Amino acid sequence: MGAAIASVLFALLIFPARYAVLYLTREGLRLATTLGVMDEANGLGGQILGYNYFRYPAWAHWVIGCLAAAFALGISFACCLVVAHRISGSRGRATLCGICGTDVDKHGGCTMTAEGLQCPSCRTAFGDREHANSTTVGELPLVPRYVLSRLLAVIVSIGAAHVFLDRNMTMHFQNAFLHLGEATGSDVMRLSGRIGIGPHGPFYGESVAASFWNTMYGYGPTYVNAIFAGLAALATYGLVSGPLGRTRFFGYRGPTRCGGCGYSLANLNSFCCPECGRNLAKETEL
Ligand SMILES: [Zn+2]
Numbered sequence: 150m151g152a153a154i155a156s157v158l159f160a161l162l163i164f165p166a167r168y169a170v171l172y173l174t175r176e177g178l179r180l181a182t183t184l185g186v187m188d189e190a191n192g193l194g195g196q197i198l199g200y201n202y203f204r205y206p207a208w209a210h211w212v213i214g215c216l217a218a219a220f221a222l223g224i225s226f227a228c229c230l231v232v233a234h235r236i237s238g239s240r241g242r243a244t245l246c247g248i249c250g251t252d253v254d255k256h257g258g259c260t261m262t263a264e265g266l267q268c269p270s271c272r273t274a275f276g277d278r279e280h281a282n283s284t285t286v287g288e289l290p291l292v293p294r295y296v297l298s299r300l301l302a303v304i305v306s307i308g309a310a311h312v313f314l315d316r317n318m319t320m321h322f323q324n325a326f327l328h329l330g331e332a333t334g335s336d337v338m339r340l341s342g343r344i345g346i347g348p349h350g351p352f353y354g355e356s357v358a359a360s361f362w363n364t365m366y367g368y369g370p371t372y373v374n375a376i377f378a379g380l381a382a383l384a385t386y387g388l389v390s391g392p393l394g395r396t397r398f399f400g401y402r403g404p405t406r407c408g409g410c411g412y413s414l415a416n417l418n419s420f421c422c423p424e425c426g427r428n429l430a431k432e433t434e435l
């Protein structure tokens with residue numbers, strides 16, 4: 150449910166995000182020109198939102214395009230992730246082992262030892278003296294460091310995927326929509342093999358189908374690029390929150406805390422969180 154609502158939200162955000170990408174790319178190229186990065190001797194490459202940009206060096210276009218997409222699409226994607234977590238979260242946030250990063254609930258829940266609750270995966274007791282001393286006991290920071298490292302991985306991958314698709318695949322997707330339109334009976338103007346592009350697009354006529362395919366030709370690649378970039382970011386998120394979520398860089402480290410309320414589980418001698426009442430027990434123990 151959360152995933153479905155987040156997907157719809159992402160689709161709705163693609164259009165404004167696309168303009169943000171164009172705007173940021175334009176300002177980035179303008180700045181690069183001011184700083185003397187762009188090669189002004191080798192001619193113009195085209196126009197973005199009324200600004201004539203220089204064609205070379207190519208790496209500047211890659212870097213600026215990647216940063217612009219990382220920022221605009223990355224923020225959209227991150228918002229959708231937050232929404233997905235909030236809506237699907239009748240279980241709330243996960244209870245993560247502060248030593249190994251395992252999602253304790255996914256491993257069935259905690260077991261009890263003489264030193265209090267114990268991680269089902271690494272078998273470290275949360276009240277273990279070494280464990281308690283190795284971590285700072287106190288309030289959870291507003292944004293834990295692992296959230297920032299995961300966010301960074303996600304927005305870098307969406308930026309890189311988007312700039313790659315934007316620069317390499319846009320023409321192919323346009324041609325695909327052209328062929329689809331022709332295959333379904335709409336007509337384009339061909340002049341000795343070349344396709345003429347009118348003010349509304351390559352398809353002519355007043356039919357709904359023609360204007361539909363012109364819209365797809367004009368805006369379809371934007372959507373397809375953004376959707377594929379979003380899928381790349383989702384794959385990255387699966388990686389950093391899944392297998393890599395147990396590494397020190399991408400995983401939570403600190404006192405093991407209740408996923409429902411953030412209460413530290415060190416030296417807790419009950420399966421029930423004293424703060425919010427969440428059941429922390431391994432199912433087989435009940
Ligand atoms: Zn553990």
Ligand SMILES: [Zn+2]
Nearest residue numbers: 407410422425
């Ligand atoms: Zn709690």
